[in-house]
Amino acid sequence: MTEPAELAANLVRFLRRMEDHAASDPANLVYIDELAEALRETKLRAIARAGRAAREGGDYSIGEIGRILGVSKQAVHQLMAKGKALLEEQRARLGVVSLRERRRVRLVEAGVRERKVG
Numbered sequence: 001m002t003e004p005a006e007l008a009a010n011l012v013r014f015l016r017r018m019e020d021h022a023a024s025d026p027a028n029l030v031y032i033d034e035l036a037e038a039l040r041e042t043k044l045r046a047i048a049r050a051g052r053a054a055r056e057g058g059d060y061s062i063g064e065i066g067r068i069l070g071v072s073k074q075a076v077h078q079l080m081a082k083g084k085a086l087l088e089e090q091r092a093r094l095g096v097v098s099l100r101e102r103r104r105v106r107l108v109e110a111g112v113r114e115r116k117v118g
Contacts, residue, residue, distance in 0.1 A: 041086050048083025051076060 018035065022028040047065070054062050066076040091097055107114055 044079060044083035045086050045090070046083070047076065047079045048081075048087055051080040051083075 015032075015035070018028070018032055022032055047069075050058070050060065050065055051062060054060055054065060060068075062073050062076050066073045069076065069079075071079075104114070
């Protein structure tokens with residue numbers, strides 16, 4: 001399993017190579033915009049997930065998450081809302097909601113009680 005610090009270091013190396021490509025061919029700057037947006041969305045989704053974990057008794061509280069980010073608890077809640085919306089969009093694109101609904105319908109049709117794992 002790769003540590004988060006290793007992943008971050010690899011991503012930084014990758015971004016430096018992208019910088020080289022964009023410097024030699026400015027048309028490649030469009031890729032950096034895409035990467036920046038993907039990174040922004042990744043951060044928001046991670047904050048939403050960390051906040052959900054905090055509400056469910058996870059290792060970090062909302063206040064601690066705010067201190068890590070250098071923002072207020074209120075700002076964490078705002079970031080969580082944005083991240084939650086992105087997570088919902090992502091789930092919809094991946095079909096998670098429709099898959100869950102199909103599962104629910106299939107169980108009802110089969111007369112089988114829902115058994116949630118985890």
